[in-house]
Amino acid sequence: MDRKALFRERFGRIVALLGYKFSPDEELVNDLLDAEVELERRYGAPYCPCQGRTGVRSEDMRIVCPCIPYHRAHYDAMKRCWCGLYVHQDVDDPDALTQIPLSELDL
Numbered sequence: 170m171d172r173k174a175l176f177r178e179r180f181g182r183i184v185a186l187l188g189y190k191f192s193p194d195e196e197l198v199n200d201l202l203d204a205e206v207e208l209e210r211r212y213g214a215p216y217c218p219c220q221g222r223t224g225v226r227s228e229d230m231r232i233v234c235p236c237i238p239y240h241r242a243h244y245d246a247m248k249r250c251w252c253g254l255y256v257h258q259d260v261d262d263p264d265a266l267t268q269i270p271l272s273e274l275d276l
């Protein structure tokens with residue numbers, strides 16, 4: 170099993186326990202998983218393709234995919250993770266969901 174297939178299988182199991190699933194947008198999922206495979210190859214972990222690393226390991230571990238447990242309230246409010254790789258299990262149309270900065274949410 171290659172890394173991308175492994176991520177798909179392993180991450181899918183983890184996020185299912187959190188009430189999420191992969192986005193139905195298969196092209197987006199493929200692109201983001203490809204990016205994570207490359208980030209792992211370069212930097213040693215499948216960091217988020219959509220969030221910048223700080224260089225401080227303890228901080229950066231909070232954006233290793235799937236980062237949902239660290240940002241649960243924020244992502245639950247959007248019904249998606251920041252990249253949109255994962256959506257809530259009841260979401261059929263990911264295009265109806267948008268990124269909302271944490272500062273704009275009343276959490």
Ligand code: SF4
Binds near residue numbers: 250
């Ligand atoms: S925002 Fe989504 S794709 Fe990015 S690390 Fe978090 S869970 Fe993974």
